[in-house]
Each structure stands twice: as C-alpha cells, then as structure tokens.
Amino acid sequence: MEKVRATVDKKPQSAPKVAFFKSTEKRDDKWSTLLVEVGESQDRRAFAELFAHFAPLLKSFAQASRQDGWFPGLAEDLVQEVMIKVWQKAGGYNPQKASATTWIYTVARNCRIDMLRRKCNTQHLPLENEDFWHEPDEETPVSLLRQKRTEDHVKQSLGQLPREQNEILRKVYLEGKSHAEASQELDLPLGTVKSRVRLGLQKLQILVAPEFREELLND
Amino acid sequence: MTKVLNHHPTPEMLVEFSAGTLDTATSICVASHLHFCKCCRDEVARLDEVGSQLMAISSPETIDDALFDKVMVKIDQPQPVAEAAPAPKTGISGFPVHVNKLIHNASKTPVWKRLSSSMEEAKLFTGQNKFEVALHKICAGGVTPKHDHRGLEYTVVLKGSFSDESSVYTEGDFIIRQPGDVHQPMGAKNGECICLSVQESPIKLTSFLGFFLNPWLKVKPA
Structure with missing residues (x-):
C-alpha cells in the first residue's frame, strides 16, 4: 500500500487547464473512488486501503490538538471513531461535492469536538457537532466547479504562504486554538492574529465574497 | 433560501466554526445562519478545504496493525441504537434541524x-x-x-x-x-x-x- 501512495503523490497536483472545462467536476482521485466503493458495496478491501492512508494522517491530526482537556492518549480513540464513522456513513458521500480527504477531515473535526465536549461535560449533550452540518445543498454545476477550484487552489498555494501565516493557520486548524488563544500564545495582539489569518485565507482565495469585504470594514 | 442576507457572522466566526474552535452556543447561532445563507455555507465549505489540506500534508504517524483489526471487529458488531438519533419530526417548520432538536430535547x-x-x-x-x-x-x-x-x-x-x-x-x-x-x-x-x-x-x-x-x-x- 505504501507503494500505491507513493505513485499517487507523484501525480501532478492540478489538472491541466483543458480538463477544467470538460471535467464533470467529479472527484476521481484514488481515495474518493475508494470511498465511493465502500459506500456502494461495503468493499472491505477498499476500506483497508483508505485506512492505511488516512489512519496515520488522522492520528497526526489528533496529536496536533492542543485544546484544553485533550491528551495524546485520545489520538487512537479518535482514529478508531473516525474510521468507524467513515464505514458507516460512506453511503452518504458524494464525490461531486467534496474529495474524500475533505469529507474525512470534516468527520474527524466533528469527532474531535464531540470527544472534547463529552470529556468536559458530565451531562448528556443535546447536540453532536455534525448536527450543525445538516443542510442539504442545491448545488449547481457552477458552484461545484468553484468548490473544486478552491480545493485545487488551496492544495497548490498552502505551501507558498509566508511562514507566519502558515503557522497561524496550523494553530487554528490543527492545534484547535481560537483566535484569542492564539494571540495569547504567540504574544501578539488579537488584531494581528485576525489579520494574519485573513491574509493567509485571502492568498488561498478564500474569504473573497464582497459581502465579507463590508464585514471586514465594520469589524 | 437563496436570498441574499445583509447581516452575517464575522469572518473570524466562520473560520472558528470551520476549525471547530467556536464555542457551542455561538456555533448554534452560526449554524442557524448557515441554514438560511448560501453564501456563508459556501464560505465555510471553502474554509473546510484549509483544514483538510493541512491534515493531508501533515506527517503521517505510525499506526499499530491491531488498531485496524479493532476497527474491523467494531464495524461487524450490530450498531448500537443510540447512533445518530433521527431528526425530530416535531418542531417548527422552516427552522434549522439542530434548533428543532434542541426544542425537542427540552420539551x-x-x-x-x-x-x-x-x-x-x-x-x-x-x-x-x-x-x-x-x-x-x-x-x-x-x-x-x-x-x-x-x-x-x-x-x-x-x-x-x-x-x-x-x-x-x-x-x-x-x-x-x-x-x-x-x-x-x-x-x-x-x-x-x-x-x-x-x-x-x-x-x-x-x-x-x-x-x-x-x-x-x-x-x-x-
């Protein structure tokens, strides 16, 4: 399986420009295809391949957490919980909407929050984090295409961000720090943290909607 | 649902919502706004790509083979009934699912x-x-x-x-x-x-x- 991963990684990261126009926007990377197979026919071989690729990344994601109440021993619990959810929910995966990586990341993020909330709370929690992601979307070919472009762009540009912007995004997404916590840790004013996050995201061509421009001014 | 709204959460809230660091109560509000606002839903979907790619390029950790076996045993077990309580049928029509769930849980x-x-x-x-x-x-x-x-x-x-x-x-x-x-x-x-x-x-x-x-x-x- 290691061999397979190596060949996939060598593939050019972005499709040629022509493909952009005739593409059906369906994710056809190896992992998305495998995830569809798990969803459609409970294919155990496909699941084993997904596990071999994602479990090490999920563990890395879990170990990166620096949230209150989180400890390293939870990492394998998270991997387990996420991979079981992947098996159970694969039927609902739509490769047009997101890549397998993104889909699995969102499962992991939601699991991590729920594990933390369960740890910090003795009462029965009335909501799970995935309850917040229930909205079915009326996707159009254009919106799907845009989402695919964001995905490709983020993939290409993440490595080119200035060090400090990369650092802050890692703090927020991987360590799970709020802007306020990051500002304390880095000993930077909150405004500086916010603007670094924004600059980084704008370079990734996220946070571009005009209505947000207005919000940015009002803040 | 496709109408354009004038009052949105701040970009920071959407970032923290996507990264999973926003507190529960504020998340409930942001998710309620997302129910109505396609433009913010799209923004959050884009933001999710950042976390996803950061995870994808992180250095993989070693996984014990036993963990895979453990997972396979678990997926073969019959699912506990508690898994994902179905969305309540009661509630107020047009309300976000999670708000109806909160109402339902309470009373x-x-x-x-x-x-x-x-x-x-x-x-x-x-x-x-x-x-x-x-x-x-x-x-x-x-x-x-x-x-x-x-x-x-x-x-x-x-x-x-x-x-x-x-x-x-x-x-x-x-x-x-x-x-x-x-x-x-x-x-x-x-x-x-x-x-x-x-x-x-x-x-x-x-x-x-x-x-x-x-x-x-x-x-x-x-």
Whole structure:
C-alpha cells in the first residue's frame, strides 16, 4: 500500500487547464473512488486501503490538538471513531461535492469536538457537532466547479504562504486554538492574529465574497 | 433560501466554526445562519478545504496493525441504537434541524414564558456554561423596551422579521450586539417574529423602569 501512495503523490497536483472545462467536476482521485466503493458495496478491501492512508494522517491530526482537556492518549480513540464513522456513513458521500480527504477531515473535526465536549461535560449533550452540518445543498454545476477550484487552489498555494501565516493557520486548524488563544500564545495582539489569518485565507482565495469585504470594514 | 442576507457572522466566526474552535452556543447561532445563507455555507465549505489540506500534508504517524483489526471487529458488531438519533419530526417548520432538536430535547415544543405584553421567551438547554440560549418571540407590531447590552449577544432571525433604529432584520440575519449598542427592537406588523438568541450577560434597560428592574435581570447559561 505504501507503494500505491507513493505513485499517487507523484501525480501532478492540478489538472491541466483543458480538463477544467470538460471535467464533470467529479472527484476521481484514488481515495474518493475508494470511498465511493465502500459506500456502494461495503468493499472491505477498499476500506483497508483508505485506512492505511488516512489512519496515520488522522492520528497526526489528533496529536496536533492542543485544546484544553485533550491528551495524546485520545489520538487512537479518535482514529478508531473516525474510521468507524467513515464505514458507516460512506453511503452518504458524494464525490461531486467534496474529495474524500475533505469529507474525512470534516468527520474527524466533528469527532474531535464531540470527544472534547463529552470529556468536559458530565451531562448528556443535546447536540453532536455534525448536527450543525445538516443542510442539504442545491448545488449547481457552477458552484461545484468553484468548490473544486478552491480545493485545487488551496492544495497548490498552502505551501507558498509566508511562514507566519502558515503557522497561524496550523494553530487554528490543527492545534484547535481560537483566535484569542492564539494571540495569547504567540504574544501578539488579537488584531494581528485576525489579520494574519485573513491574509493567509485571502492568498488561498478564500474569504473573497464582497459581502465579507463590508464585514471586514465594520469589524 | 437563496436570498441574499445583509447581516452575517464575522469572518473570524466562520473560520472558528470551520476549525471547530467556536464555542457551542455561538456555533448554534452560526449554524442557524448557515441554514438560511448560501453564501456563508459556501464560505465555510471553502474554509473546510484549509483544514483538510493541512491534515493531508501533515506527517503521517505510525499506526499499530491491531488498531485496524479493532476497527474491523467494531464495524461487524450490530450498531448500537443510540447512533445518530433521527431528526425530530416535531418542531417548527422552516427552522434549522439542530434548533428543532434542541426544542425537542427540552420539551417537545417550546415552553413560552411571557416577558412583556409583546414578548415571550423559551429557554433551551445546550450543555454549555458561557451563554444563555433562548428563543424570543415578538408579536406582530410588538414594541420591546429600549435596552443596552452588558455582554455579547448574538441573535438570528428564524421566522418573520423585526427592526430597530438601524435596520430591518429578516429570516437568517445574524445580529451581533455588544455593550454600548442601545436598541429597541420592534416586531414587523405582518406577523410574529421568532429569534434565536445567545446572551453572555443580561440586557440593561435604559428607561426609567430599568433603574428598578436591571438588578433583577439575570442569565442562566445552560
């Protein structure tokens, strides 16, 4: 399986420009295809391949957490919980909407929050984090295409961000720090943290909607 | 659902929502706004790509083979019934699923308590201790007392509309109030308005009556 991963990684990261126009926007990377197979026919071989690729990344994601109440021993619990959810929910995966990586990341993020909330709370929690992601979307070919472009762009540009912007995004997404916590840790004013996050995201061509421009001014 | 809204959460809130670092009560509000706002849903979907790619390029950790076997054993076991409680069939039509779930968990239907002749409140239990989370209902044309805020307050309009001195707020609008923001909400004339609101601290009535009532206003985070 290691061999397979190596060949996939060598593939050019972005499709040629022509493909952009005739593409059906369906994710056809190896992992998305495998995830569809798990969803459609409970294919155990496909699941084993997904596990071999994602479990090490999920563990890395879990170990990166620096949230209150989180400890390293939870990492394998998270991997387990996420991979079981992947098996159970694969039927609902739509490769047009997101890549397998993104889909699995969102499962992991939601699991991590729920594990933390369960740890910090003795009462029965009335909501799970995935309850917040229930909205079915009326996707159009254009919106799907845009989402695919964001995905490709983020993939290409993440490595080119200035060090400090990369650092802050890692703090927020991987360590799970709020802007306020990051500002304390880095000993930077909150405004500086916010603007670094924004600059980084704008370079990734996220946070571009005009209505947000207005919000940015009002803040 | 495709209408363009004027009042959105801040970009920071969407980032923290996507990264999973936003507190529960504020997340409930942001998710309620997302229910109505396609443009913010798309923004969050884009933001999710950042976390996803950061995870994808992180250096993989070694996984013990036994873990795979453990997972395979678990997926072969019959699923516990508790897994993903189905969305409640009750609730208020047009409301976000998670809000209906909160209402359902609390009492099947909202338990309204009268606050004034024009306003009712139904508190919700959300399992956190930072904000009080409640539904507020303003009757058609109802005028609420003018007030200031002693802490942060987020409001999302779930049904109908209301207005204050600065704007008109319709379904999905996300309103942020801070200490010093004095306003007097008024329900639209054409029907009742229901909002979800989370409050850090009680409001502060600015009228003469407030002098007597303010010391008694409390919030109970739950």
